[in-house]
Amino acid sequence: MIKINHQEQPIIIVNNLVFGYEKKLILQGISFSLNRGERVALLGKTGAGKSTLLDNLIGLKLPQQGEIMIEDLKVENSNLNQIRKKIGFAFQNPEHQLFMPTILEDVMFGLLNYQISPQKAKEKARFLLAEFDLIEYENRSAHELSGGQKRLAALAGILALDPSILILDEPTNGLDPAWRKKLAQILLNLSVEVILIASHDLHWIRKITARGLILDQGKIQVDQPLSELFKQEKTLEKYRLFLDW
Amino acid sequence: MIKINHQEQPIIIVNNLVFGYEKKLILQGISFSLNRGERVALLGKTGAGKSTLLDNLIGLKLPQQGEIMIEDLKVENSNLNQIRKKIGFAFQNPEHQLFMPTILEDVMFGLLNYQISPQKAKEKARFLLAEFDLIEYENRSAHELSGGQKRLAALAGILALDPSILILDEPTNGLDPAWRKKLAQILLNLSVEVILIASHDLHWIRKITARGLILDQGKIQVDQPLSELFKQEKTLEKYRLFLDW
Amino acid sequence: MHIPDGFISPSVALATTLTSASFLTVSLSRTGKQIGLKQAPIMALTTAFIFAAQMINFPVAGGTSGHLLGATLAVLILGNPWAATVAISTVLIIQSLLFADGGITALGANILNMGIVGVWVSWMLTKTLQRLLGGSKKRLPLVAGISAFFSTVIASIFCSLELIISGTVSPHLILPTMTGIHILIGVGEGLITGGVLTYLITIRPDLLPGDEPKLQRWLIPIISTLLIAGILSLFASSFPDGLEKVAENLGFIHLAENVRIALNTPFSDYQISGMNEQVGTSLSGLFGTSICFGLSFLISKFIIPKSA
Amino acid sequence: MLNFSLYFNLRLSLILVISTALIKTGNWYFLAIYLILAFGWTFLLKTPIFTLIKLLGLELIFLGLMSLPLGVEKASFLILRSLLCLLIMNSFLLTIPKYHLAIALKGLPLPVKMQEIVILTAQYLEILLLEIKQMHTAAKLRGLKGNSQWLRYISASLIGSLYLRSLDRSERVYNAMLIKGYNGNFPVVIKISKMEHFILIITAIIGIILTINSYNSLI
């Protein structure tokens, strides 16, 4: 196991993770660890397995081999409640995230589950909805929002829980440039321990994160500071990450 | 009514279109026309009403005022079947588009509806799936695909019908850079009469389209060649279209 | 088949409510044990699905339409009659409360008919038929189709009985009409259930129960007889005389014609002369259904699923 | 305007329906009392009347036909009583705020486990119905004509596909709930006030007295 020292305190450790769907192996031995304070990008082409990997981190899928540790807790059925309490997780498709009758209730849902009083929960939820420009829609159902607004509502519901670890699956999908900018600011000002973001939006992600993992052929093929990575056009092109597209 | 001459043959004419949901007016008098051979971008911030406008064009929503003509046919209930036969329409969320048990059947669905023999339909569907790198998944159900793959499957289903008008709602959402590039090539090589694309992906859309419409406050505020528009940073910023985000 | 409020007497309401409530309590705890931790979401999903599938109407005769009841579907998807009872009961609770389909006071009766009788008849029939036919999973759609048909019809007979005991309807009318209509609805039910299972077997066989051991040869005739005598005679005996008249009265001419062609030939008027009227009726009914059942059994023996 | 909680509305409707449904057949006098109560309730909730009328089902007509041989008076009593129950229940239904079907059910007097299943089902149901609508729209855009053709496509395999889709969708909803700390108890903040409790108890008592009396009274 990886030793812990004070400079590099791993929050997430993934050790030789193997996962496949019935028909096909997708993750074939993934190992990496994320330390306190890190902001990390997860890159890789369409269908590489990014979403699958993220699902494994939070125990929505359980690995066939290998193990995942989140702050000294192994990701397995008995620990899931504790682990999920720490993690804010945004699905790739925000529609999958919104399930309550109105978006206000949706943002409140998590807060109420964590025993926050209804009044405080409501206050906090409305504060977040206001931050995401959604306060005028608070009593709407999610499907009465535009694509971008759904994304924002889903993000509000996650940030409301003050997670210490943030895992986002393509958070800028469907957002306009102004919102991409604002989201960047919000994320950069958050005080969380680790942020892991899967994204195809290379120009955006390089402004948010400092370290990049490239997932390909079921393995982490590259693990580098983004500033270096973005200088190596060859490497990027090898993994079909064209900067000008 | 707008006169038709041979240089500028309008395929889509929107005349003073007004549309609102129960609670709120969204489109407040939209007028524009798209001519044969044009490739047009529909821009505007999150929640501006782009998707709503596109839905109106194809009669999924019917305007409260004003009218829309598609190649001399007015968009109204009695004409919808005829109009829809001409138009390929991609939803913002590809999951809404895929409904058959497997993606092969999904791509074939439209072909079979238009009286193409099952064998030919299958051939064509498989050809398109191959083009979109999905042939190995042809017998999968849509929810067993990755986010990007769903988008590609949805696009395949639309292009299979050889539409003469193409309307796409944020088609690059969820695609990796390599696919964004390939999709651009595919779209540029298509022989369709009009393409209208709503998108927040400014750098991509400027490579595909030549004319830009900016929707804001329920009106088309700007209608300009994109090459000019992208030089006017002031205008862009006014509508929150930041080029570097 | 959903009985509305005000159509059953207080005593019937009370009796059925008590029966259903206690049965449901047992089912809940059984389900909890057998399905385990995640039971609520899985149950809720299947239930919601059955509900959604019910929204799709299929035309029956004379302008009426039927929809899926889903008892057999629930039994097979959940693989467990207790869970299926919970699922169908949930559907009925929601229907009565949120769609005003089926009464509040009749909830007990409706649960009894569809959630208990419908489900358990389905369960027993699928289990037995499946074994009779050799136990292969490939036979499931056919077995399911047949069970779905009978469970629908039998449930409708219970429904009629409750209305009769309540003194709400005239027995001469209700039994033949209800049963007649539900024979048609049952056919739709059977076709859809069978079809859905055919699909699931090809796409996601893992979601369905596995093969059953085949029965010993000598058991086949015994069980078949028991089946016919036990469950199907109930269905058979519910044909009193005068189906024709009823059909005319109520304007279900098509229905009458259909039924007449199918069942009326050997014993006209369902009477065997010289015998006590009731026994005669049910005997002839029994005979008719035995033939039907035998036929369907034979057919199912010879129709080999394409994929087999 | 009177502003009752959802649970109160549900429970009061239940009390009214049950006591109406159980009054003695043929006791027109008591039926009249409930007629007034039912209309009062409808009025208080401001139910849209026309929608209400449309909702009176085919099943009722069917049963009406069958009870007619029992005599016009008895049959019309049965039908009227049933209509009153429908009126009360629909008054509640039509005034549930949009998208709150599931939440409304939290007010049901059911065992916790059953309640959880019922609520989740109602919640999934809304999502599923939306999915069906979306499937239909998508099909229309690719050449499906009219509703009759849709019926053809609602073939068994499409229902099967709907099942897989719902399985997937509900798994995602469930995941989304888990991620927000769901632990088997749906958090909802609607509460019944003391005043409402009081009214409920009073109505229940009146209901019981009226219903029992309908069997004793000579009117």
Ligand SMILES: Nc1ncnc2c1ncn2[C@@H]1O[C@H](COP(=O)(O)OP(=O)(O)OP(=O)(O)O)[C@@H](O)[C@H]1O
């Ligand atoms: N439920 C499933 N069953 C079987 N295969 C699946 C399933 N979900 C995803 N896959 C397959 O697993 C692979 C990885 O999918 P995943 O969603 O993790 O990719 P991704 O990297 O997130 O892609 P994208 O960038 O398009 O979102 C894909 O090839 C996909 O087809």
Ligand SMILES: Nc1ncnc2c1ncn2[C@@H]1O[C@H](COP(=O)(O)OP(=O)(O)OP(=O)(O)O)[C@@H](O)[C@H]1O
């Ligand atoms: N079904 C609905 N009922 C009520 N309001 C709606 C509905 N759908 C969308 N809206 C509202 O209409 C406005 C326009 O929505 P629309 O989806 O057209 O925006 P858009 O320009 O496509 O945004 P995006 O870029 O986020 O996709 C939004 O403010 C949204 O909240």
Ligand SMILES: [Mg+2]
């Ligand atoms: Mg993904």
Ligand SMILES: [Mg+2]
């Ligand atoms: Mg949109």
